[in-house]
Structures are given as structure tokens and as C-alpha cells.
Amino acid sequence: MTASPNLFADCTLPGCPNPVAAAGQVCGACREAFGPMLQPARAEAMTAEEIAHRDGAVRDIYAARIPDHAAGAAEPVPASTPDRDGEVQA
Template identity: 45%
Template sequence: MSTTRTESTDSLWQGELFTACALPGCLAPVAIPGDVCTTCRTAFGGMLRTNDRHVGDPAQIVAELDARDAGVLAQYRARAANTAAPEQDSTPKRGQVCWLCEERRTCTPEKAGWECARCRDTVLA
């Protein structure tokens, strides 16, 4: 008599086996800290280069990547926390290129450039 599992097989040990891809914003799992996932290798190809200075302690590599990502997250949080009153000429315009997603959308002028509502909601989340 066979039985089927309906429970999730995720365990705490899986988080210890893999780290995230070294490229910012990519959360694909890789086995070696500081390595790039196959999806990013395919997407960026020859634009990626190896850095031989980081062939050593995996814990140090993880710490450096975490410090780099913490700085980026701090900038996003600071931008999201800046809830100053909108400028008087902050009316959205159609057909502008958003500075974050680089898509043509209805955008609002911001200090950094045109920003769509979708990206603003993502940063605030």
C-alpha cells in the first residue's frame, strides 16, 4: 500500500545549503557563495567577469554581499520614507519612461526622473 505526501517538504536545512545569486536583485539559489546563477549567466553572458580577489572564505564573501545589498536597501527605504508634500507640478503624464523599470507608462515627475505608480508601490512595500 503506497501513501502520498501532501505536506510541504521545505526544511530549515535547505536555507543553509544555498545562498542567493551574487547579482543584486536575483534571489536564485547557488551552491557557492559569490557565484552567479545559470539564469544570470545566460542573460548577461560576456558582460560578467570573475573577480579573483574573492577566492577565499565563503563567510567573508557573504558578509561583503550582505553589506552591499544593505546599502541599496537603505537607499530604497530612505526614498520610501521621504513622504514630503508633492511638488505643485506633480501631475502624471502618459508615455514617459520610468527611471526604475525603463518602461513607457503614465509617470509622475520625481527628483530622480519619471516614476510610474507600479515602481513607487514596489519601493514602498
């Protein structure tokens, strides 16, 4: 288990940062948004370790895609667009 800097656990739905009282719970906003479509996948709530394992691969991919500005990486180059004649301008 990794130490969490947060006092509360995050909502168990992927991508929702709302705090909940205990790991494995769903926040009120998600309950309201999803209503009866939100169904438990199993009898027991997921543990913090299971949630971290489930979300780890996606979090690693997101982190790899974010430019590392702190390390002095170059700013992202804006996509070039073709002009009226169809020539690509840098």
C-alpha cells in the first residue's frame, strides 16, 4: 500500500477525484449522475490497493503523455495547418 497524501479516499469510479469516507465507496455526485445504472460489480467494495492496481496502467500512460516542462523539455509544437492552396505551413 502506498501512503496517500489525502485525508479521504477518492471515489472508486475511475477519474472521479471526489472524496469519500472509505476506499471503495462511490461519491454522492456519481450516485446522482448514474442513478440506478450504477450497480456493484461484486459484493465487497474494492480496497485501496485494488483501486490503485486497476488505475495504475492508465495513470502511467497519462503521465507518459504529459510533457515534462520541469525538466526543460521543449514546448509542444503546434500542429501545422494547410493554407488555402493546400500547402502546409509550419
